[in-house]
Amino acid sequence: MKSVLIGVGQAGGKVTAALSDFDARNGFGAVVGSLAVNSARSDLQSLPLDTVLIGGAEVNGHGVGGDNELGTQVMQNDLQEVMGAIDGRTTAEAEAIFVVAGLGGGTGSGGAPYLVSELQEIYDLPVYGLGILPGRDEGSLYQVNAGRSLKTLLREADATLLVDNDAWRSSGESLESGYEAINERIARRVGLLLAAGEATQGVGESVVDSSEVINTLRGSGVATLGYASADASSDAAANVNVVTSTTRRAVRSGMSLPETTTAERGLLVVAGRPDAISRKGVERARSWLETEVDTMEVRGGDFPTRDDRLAALVLLGGVAHSDRLEGFLERARQAAREEEQRAEEDDAGLTDDRIDGLL
Numbered sequence: 470m471k472s473v474l475i476g477v478g479q480a481g482g483k484v485t486a487a488l489s490d491f492d493a494r495n496g497f498g499a500v501v502g503s504l505a506v507n508s509a510r511s512d513l514q515s516l517p518l519d520t521v522l523i524g525g526a527e528v529n530g531h532g533v534g535g536d537n538e539l540g541t542q543v544m545q546n547d548l549q550e551v552m553g554a555i556d557g558r559t560t561a562e563a564e565a566i567f568v569v570a571g572l573g574g575g576t577g578s579g580g581a582p583y584l585v586s587e588l589q590e591i592y593d594l595p596v597y598g599l600g601i602l603p604g605r606d607e608g609s610l611y612q613v614n615a616g617r618s619l620k621t622l623l624r625e626a627d628a629t630l631l632v633d634n635d636a637w638r639s640s641g642e643s644l645e646s647g648y649e650a651i652n653e654r655i656a657r658r659v660g661l662l663l664a665a666g667e668a669t670q671g672v673g674e675s676v677v678d679s680s681e682v683i684n685t686l687r688g689s690g691v692a693t694l695g696y697a698s699a700d701a702s703s704d705a706a707a708n709v710n711v712v713t714s715t716t717r718r719a720v721r722s723g724m725s726l727p728e729t730t731t732a733e734r735g736l737l738v739v740a741g742r743p744d745a746i747s748r749k750g751v752e753r754a755r756s757w758l759e760t761e762v763d764t765m766e767v768r769g770g771d772f773p774t775r776d777d778r779l780a781a782l783v784l785l786g787g788v789a790h791s792d793r794l795e796g797f798l799e800r801a802r803q804a805a806r807e808e809e810q811r812a813e814e815d816d817a818g819l820t821d822d823r824i825d826g827l828l
């Protein structure tokens with residue numbers, strides 16, 4: 470699926486750079502344009518991408534410091550420049566636009582949903598959010614910001630692919646030291662999904678194409694992506710179990726939003742050497758997936774590669790239940806209640822101070 474990637478904020482820019490790099494390194498050509506937008510000049514300077522600095526007048530290149538209302542405002546004020554830069558990168562071959570952001574900060578959290586809604590006004594292409602949820606140990610401001618941002622993104626985007634920052638972190642690794650590894654994992658998985666729909670030249674009808682990805686994501690809502698790979702035999706007949714067990718692993722322990730138990734639609738892409746992909750395995754894995762996430766709508770397709778391993782990539786659209794998402798939403802609600810309470814106490818304190826002053 471030929472895509473334009475727009476990274477907003479620090480995480481958005483870094484993930485966009487990692488994805489563009491993965492696509493270029495593998496020669497897939499699925500990323501047809503990319504751009505990073507941020508209110509912090511120093512974050513933009515280190516990126517190997519074209520960039521637009523927003524909020525120059527308001528924050529002078531220093532970022533919005535986690536204030537996501539200010540994040541929306543600076544995007545709104547500098548929208549023309551951002552849209553102009555996107556226009557130059559959205560050629561006729563583009564099939565989708567992804568707006569990529571960490572939902573917990575200020576610029577990405579506030580700016581990304583606003584940008585998505587503006588892009589929807591202008592382009593006929595599907596506009597997707599690729600949103601990164603804060604890990605459970607991140608502070609309450611991140612949780613509140615992400616809760617608000619997600620609500621608006623879900624309303625505005627054609628679908629929002631969520632990555633929980635705790636999902637693809639190696640055990641024992643702190644979040645900060647692990648960003649690079651997490652970004653690599655996001656790049657490989659999302660990069661393969663975009664490339665999967667591209668590998669259609671001169672191959673059989675079982676090969677997946679972009680419309681399957683778009684159909685799986687249609688109808689808005691939350692989407693999640695899972696991945697697992699395994700050594701395989703060169704003989705398809707010996708790989709029935711490899712396909713089924715790899716698919717199970719992708720869903721049970723490899724999803725970007727773990728613990729997803731119900732979804733409206735699914736797509737199973739099996740990547741590997743065409744001769745090694747077991748049709749029986751793919752059919753079994755598809756019907757297992759239907760039962761596992763409780764849907765009758767599971768598409769399937771191959772992604773022919775020259776890799777000796779087999780990989781399963783599972784995209785779920787219209788996620789209806791995920792314990793992990795519920796856990797995040799509860800954290801965000803709790804943090805929002807505490808924030809309100811603090812604000813009320815501050816107001817009360819202010820009144821007391823004033824009274825004290827009067828006496």
Ligand SMILES: Nc1nc2c(ncn2[C@@H]2O[C@H](COP(=O)(O)OP(=O)(O)OP(=O)(O)O)[C@@H](O)[C@H]2O)c(=O)[nH]1
Nearest residue numbers: 478479480532533534535571573574575576577603
């Ligand atoms: N996966 C991943 N998450 C990141 C990365 N950098 C930051 N985050 C997460 O993104 C959230 C913070 O968003 P940032 O993108 O840093 O903030 P911002 O949008 O630039 O906003 P301001 O800094 O407030 O202007 C937190 O939840 C971080 O854990 C990264 O490189 N990779």
